[in-house]
Amino acid sequence: MISLTEDKRMLGYRSLGVYPDIFHFVTTRFGGCSEGTYATFNCSPFAGDEADHVCRNQERLFEAMPQRPRELIIPHQTHGVKSLVVNEAFLSLSGEEKMESLEGIDTVMTCEPGCCICISTADCVPVLLFDTQHRAVAAVHAGWRGTVDYIVGHALERMYAVYGTEGKDVIACIGPSISLEAFEVGDEVVEAFRRNGFDLSRISRRNTETRKQHIDLWEANRLQLLDFGVPSSQIEIAGICTYRQQEEFFSARRLGIASGRILSGIMIQ
Numbered sequence: 001m002i003s004l005t006e007d008k009r010m011l012g013y014r015s016l017g018v019y020p021d022i023f024h025f026v027t028t029r030f031g032g033c034s035e036g037t038y039a040t041f042n043c044s045p046f047a048g049d050e051a052d053h054v055c056r057n058q059e060r061l062f063e064a065m066p067q068r069p070r071e072l073i074i075p076h077q078t079h080g081v082k083s084l085v086v087n088e089a090f091l092s093l094s095g096e097e098k099m100e101s102l103e104g105i106d107t108v109m110t111c112e113p114g115c116c117i118c119i120s121t122a123d124c125v126p127v128l129l130f131d132t133q134h135r136a137v138a139a140v141h142a143g144w145r146g147t148v149d150y151i152v153g154h155a156l157e158r159m160y161a162v163y164g165t166e167g168k169d170v171i172a173c174i175g176p177s178i179s180l181e182a183f184e185v186g187d188e189v190v191e192a193f194r195r196n197g198f199d200l201s202r203i204s205r206r207n208t209e210t211r212k213q214h215i216d217l218w219e220a221n222r223l224q225l226l227d228f229g230v231p232s233s234q235i236e237i238a239g240i241c242t243y244r245q246q247e248e249f250f251s252a253r254r255l256g257i258a259s260g261r262i263l264s265g266i267m268i269q
Contacts, residue, residue, distance in 0.1 A: 001176075001238050005064050007031045008248075009041050013173040015236040016130060016266070022137060023066055023116075024128055024266040026175050026238075028248050032057040034260060042250070042260030044120040046076050049260065061263070069267055070114030073098075075105035077119065079145040081154045083107035083138075085162055086115050106146055107155040109138035111163060113268045120261035122250040123183075123242050125217050126175035127152055128266045131159060133169040137266045142221050144185070148192045152224040167229025172236070175264050176249050179241035180205060180216035189215060198223075 009031030032041030124143035159165035
């Protein structure tokens with residue numbers, strides 16, 4: 001990944017960085033004002049951080065962007081597969097109605113300029129999608145529950161229905177999240193992936209020392225992109241493990257649920 005700011009508070013993907021009509025980012029733990037397990041750059045309002053700190057961190061986020069977004073849209077995720085299309089109908093809602101619409105949403109998509117759509121993660125997989133042909137973007141929260149229920153595939157199918165998105169036109173980025181080596185799971189998780197049709201030989205491995213199973217969420221989501229027809233050359237994987245690099249990225253497994261979140265966002269300029 002590439003650094004978008006000198007203090008490394010925001011990173012970006014090389015594959016998306018070549019498109020001047022969009023802006024995207026992935027936040028780190030640097031450059032904010034939050035404290036404790038939220039230290040320091042937590043921009044998520046749903047993690048239990050002090051509201052004043054979140055607001056100040058979001059202002060620092062805006063300062064580092066090329067233009068202040070018309071809307072900063074962060075859903076309240078629930079590890080499901082529901083998606084929300086941000087369109088003029090959504091933008092015309094009241095603030096309270098928008099919050100209600102964002103409840104239980106794990107994928108946000110839009111073709112509206114100036115709307116910065118985001119998802120927040122701390123070990124789960126953030127996936128950013130850009131349809132270069134129809135100028136539509138999506139942000140997907142793919143925890144293991146979302147991944148096993150094919151959330152990325154559902155997101156792409158919704159983009160096809162709404163915008164006409166085809167796999168050959170998609171740039172996809174799989175962001176900082178827990179790696180295969182760190183993601184130890186119980187047999188029930190492995191069984192859920194097997195039951196839902198995943199090839200376990202490609203996404204799972206047993207640790208010979210601990211005899212525990214591990215799941216590769218990066219590969220499980222990459223396979224969904226390939227199944228939709230996204231060329232392998234248009235899929236970028238950050239390769240950053242949040243569990244192992246917890247000093248730079250928030251990790252719920254390291255810090256607990258009451259901790260900060262990485263914010264991954266994308267916006268049509």
